[in-house]
Amino acid sequence: MDRDQLTEHLKFAGEIGVAGVSRDAAWRTRATGPTVGPTLPTAKAEMSAAPKPDAAPVTVFKNSVDALAAIRADIGDCTRCKLHTLGRTQVVFGVGNPNADLMFVGEAPGADEDEQGIPFIGRAGQLLTKIIEAIALTREDVYIANIIKCRPPQNRNPEPDEVATCEPFLFQQIDAIKPKIIVALGKYAAQTLLRTDTPISRLRGQQFDYRGSTLIPTFHPAYLLRNPSSKREVWDDMKLVKTLLTDF
Numbered sequence: 001m002d003r004d005q006l007t008e009h010l011k012f013a014g015e016i017g018v019a020g021v022s023r024d025a026a027w028r029t030r031a032t033g034p035t036v037g038p039t040l041p042t043a044k045a046e047m048s049a050a051p052k053p054d055a056a057p058v059t060v061f062k063n064s065v066d067a068l069a070a071i072r073a074d075i076g077d078c079t080r081c082k083l084h085t086l087g088r089t090q091v092v093f094g095v096g097n098p099n100a101d102l103m104f105v106g107e108a109p110g111a112d113e114d115e116q117g118i119p120f121i122g123r124a125g126q127l128l129t130k131i132i133e134a135i136a137l138t139r140e141d142v143y144i145a146n147i148i149k150c151r152p153p154q155n156r157n158p159e160p161d162e163v164a165t166c167e168p169f170l171f172q173q174i175d176a177i178k179p180k181i182i183v184a185l186g187k188y189a190a191q192t193l194l195r196t197d198t199p200i201s202r203l204r205g206q207q208f209d210y211r212g213s214t215l216i217p218t219f220h221p222a223y224l225l226r227n228p229s230s231k232r233e234v235w236d237d238m239k240l241v242k243t244l245l246t247d248f
């Protein structure tokens with residue numbers, strides 16, 4: 001398939017409602033195993049008929065629900081990093097609207113999340129729910145996930161190898177959902193996603209282009225529980241989020 005044919009093919013796929021096509025290296029790696037999720041027959045046929053040495057398998061999903069289900073199935077009962085040997089109960093994948101315009105990304109599951117398998121369900125999560133409701137949305141309207149999907153022991157910071165192993169799944173979630181806005185909750189999520197050491201106090205108040213979305217860093221709800229006076233800044237950030245959502 002030459003470039004023009006591929007362009008035409010992708011245009012057609014878009015017209016018939018295909019929501020996601022990924023050439024992400026992480027997808028490519030996993031595509032060497034059994035293909036997960038439906039693949040457009042035409043894409044499959046073309047690929048097997050005329051493989052190019054550098055041609056990457058293209059995984060196409062009809063919608064974000066199918067894409068998220070495939071990502072979840074791919075993660076399985078993950079043993080890819082050492083966290084599965086360090087006391088985690090289960091993978092905490094993500095929760096919410098697969099077509100959300102707004103996505104929140106935190107650091108890692110805590111004890112409550114590890115127990116229930118749902119991100120942001122403990123005290124910090126209850127505050128996050130209030131923050132979401134403050135801009136007239138519900139948890140069901142948005143999507144909530146973390147940089148890493150298993151609880152680190154004693155809630156220590158995720159280690160670089162754990163992030164490197166797990167972060168591609170978050171990227172896949174972002175690419176499936178295609179939110180307009182991503183709110184990075186706290187220093188760790190913001191610095192990790194943006195690949196920076198800049199303090200969260202300087203990152204917040206700014207907007208960043210990120211994987212086709214606008215990323216807004218803000219303070220983590222757990223930080224707000226310890227520093228309630230910073231709620232004012234988070235409210236400013238959420239007002240910006242609301243404005244951007246309305247303007248899109």
Ligand code: URA
Binds near residue numbers: 118124
């Ligand atoms: N803190 C996070 O960063 N994520 C959660 O899911 C819960 C607490």
